[in-house]
Amino acid sequence: MGLSEFDLIQQYFSQIGDSPSVRVAVGDDAAVLQLPEGHVQLISVDAAVSGVHFLPNTSADIIAYRAIMAAASDLAAMGAKPEGMLLALTLPNAEGEWLASFAEGARRASLVTTMPLIGGDTTRGSLCVTVTVVGSAPVDRYLTRSGARPGDRLCVSGTLGDAAAGLSLLENTDVSLSAKHAAFLQQRFTQPTARLALGQTLNALATSAIDVSDGLLADAGHLARASDVRLVIHRDAIPVSTALQAHPDQTQVQEWVLRGGDDYELLFTLPPEAPLPNDCTEIGLVSEGEGVRCDGAEHMTGYDHFGH
Amino acid sequence: MGLSEFDLIQQYFSQIGDSPSVRVAVGDDAAVLQLPEGHVQLISVDAAVSGVHFLPNTSADIIAYRAIMAAASDLAAMGAKPEGMLLALTLPNAEGEWLASFAEGARRASLVTTMPLIGGDTTRGSLCVTVTVVGSAPVDRYLTRSGARPGDRLCVSGTLGDAAAGLSLLENTDVSLSAKHAAFLQQRFTQPTARLALGQTLNALATSAIDVSDGLLADAGHLARASDVRLVIHRDAIPVSTALQAHPDQTQVQEWVLRGGDDYELLFTLPPEAPLPNDCTEIGLVSEGEGVRCDGAEHMTGYDHFGH
Numbered sequence: 284m285g286l287s288e289f290d291l292i293q294q295y296f297s298q299i300g301d302s303p304s305v306r307v308a309v310g311d312d313a314a315v316l317q318l319p320e321g322h323v324q325l326i327s328v329d330a331a332v333s334g335v336h337f338l339p340n341t342s343a344d345i346i347a348y349r350a351i352m353a354a355a356s357d358l359a360a361m362g363a364k365p366e367g368m369l370l371a372l373t374l375p376n377a378e379g380e381w382l383a384s385f386a387e388g389a390r391r392a393s394l395v396t397t398m399p400l401i402g403g404d405t406t407r408g409s410l411c412v413t414v415t416v417v418g419s420a421p422v423d424r425y426l427t428r429s430g431a432r433p434g435d436r437l438c439v440s441g442t443l444g445d446a447a448a449g450l451s452l453l454e455n456t457d458v459s460l461s462a463k464h465a466a467f468l469q470q471r472f473t474q475p476t477a478r479l480a481l482g483q484t485l486n487a488l489a490t491s492a493i494d495v496s497d498g499l500l501a502d503a504g505h506l507a508r509a510s511d512v513r514l515v516i517h518r519d520a521i522p523v524s525t526a527l528q529a530h531p532d533q534t535q536v537q538e539w540v541l542r543g544g545d546d547y548e549l550l551f552t553l554p555p556e557a558p559l560p561n562d563c564t565e566i567g568l569v570s571e572g573e574g575v576r577c578d579g580a581e582h583m584t585g586y587d588h589f590g591h
Numbered sequence: 592m593g594l595s596e597f598d599l600i601q602q603y604f605s606q607i608g609d610s611p612s613v614r615v616a617v618g619d620d621a622a623v624l625q626l627p628e629g630h631v632q633l634i635s636v637d638a639a640v641s642g643v644h645f646l647p648n649t650s651a652d653i654i655a656y657r658a659i660m661a662a663a664s665d666l667a668a669m670g671a672k673p674e675g676m677l678l679a680l681t682l683p684n685a686e687g688e689w690l691a692s693f694a695e696g697a698r699r700a701s702l703v704t705t706m707p708l709i710g711g712d713t714t715r716g717s718l719c720v721t722v723t724v725v726g727s728a729p730v731d732r733y734l735t736r737s738g739a740r741p742g743d744r745l746c747v748s749g750t751l752g753d754a755a756a757g758l759s760l761l762e763n764t765d766v767s768l769s770a771k772h773a774a775f776l777q778q779r780f781t782q783p784t785a786r787l788a789l790g791q792t793l794n795a796l797a798t799s800a801i802d803v804s805d806g807l808l809a810d811a812g813h814l815a816r817a818s819d820v821r822l823v824i825h826r827d828a829i830p831v832s833t834a835l836q837a838h839p840d841q842t843q844v845q846e847w848v849l850r851g852g853d854d855y856e857l858l859f860t861l862p863p864e865a866p867l868p869n870d871c872t873e874i875g876l877v878s879e880g881e882g883v884r885c886d887g888a889e890h891m892t893g894y895d896h897f898g899h
Binding site for chain 2: 306316333360409
């Protein structure tokens, strides 16, 4: 890390969030965290690339906010408490206004997720934002994809398909939809919320969980495979927002609901007796077998960064 | 993470290294580590970009090996024991031969550093490798840049300038140097070694440490600033390899020794009474003041990803 680069990071990213777990944050060779005794640490990394995860003309604060939320969503899916994040930024040039906006988005996401920025790296290159998130959970009390058991209920938080519809509305504004509904859907894409509080609640209730980032059918497929079970989804039970119900193209809406990514809701399995948390919906069940069945059809596909 | 992408990672990166600390590795939403009680965790992230950190025609196994070693070097500089790594790969396309070679380089680096691969992400985009490393250290027993005190001795491991000379030889082979010396210098660039064992030894001896990744003067500047001290370097004391001593352009060699990056040696400060570890050299001292002085001249500059 050279001097100007060091100055850049110091200037824009020196004090984003704080936490009693952080012993050393940005500015040394590595960050130092001290987690509570009897806890495991959970770590995930997510890259956000221009043209893949966001439109090329996206403002820097939205790029930062979305990238951090997408990464934090992995902690939510594991039922972890967020402890900190590291940002690796690859940029074509170091432009002050862009960096200030990016830092502002990072600061907002840090506040919402309660994750301080504890480290980072900046390099010249094509725009790419890589977010590493660190969380904690009591030993033997975190969620995985592999705990679903036949007889469990399949549930999802919030509503699905909104973010895909919102992205579509950003690319094509010529759709007959009220400004209020359009703004809601666009915001679901540009400013998603990682379900961190729900994840920590599910920690004590659910048998398995995954976040819906690739689309319901794809992520259900990952869960089914990891748990070695079959998931049966009732299409009519899938929660759809009022805004999406008002969309003029309901054929497309059905696709978004089943295959749209980036909603960052949680898909999880509950034992028969467990209470359903607020703002969650039962959409199917876990049975013996493999794969994902939705209203009589088998599904195993979803978003693939290299497949198309 | 889509299905083909999932398959790719499973195929090439599913079993790289192992450690008793790893509870959940590649394949879930986050990795889970359980560190020994009474330990802190250390985390660092480093991006390696084509054309900045490696030549565009570099083979994939070298790209992986160097990127992982560069990241591991940050753990060495903190005196941490390596616990695991996460790889975020952005690739223009998913080509099996390239991925197999990359995985082989990652496997070699994992063996040498004893860091299992515990997570990752792959995305389509310009080639960029982001490595997150996680280590552990006993509470209150890790090295920082900020502990140097006036009266300490300034020391460095190994020899300096080799990697910069090696990179130059890769770009221009028309230099009068024996094949053996040329191979040594090139290997110092393509296959650096993170000084992990030395870092853990220094943990009990040194007052501060940093790895030499930006060049001696630049990294000494970071150490001086963080510790709020002045570093005085005796140029003649800086260790230079036999191969570099045989290089025909000794004016250039002096530049490489002072400003060449990528050697990944450790620069550290020892109290007066502490023993000097093997393969280390005393090159100066810590005094009151600020900045870096080398043979009468003040220096504060080094490699800067955006400055040139």
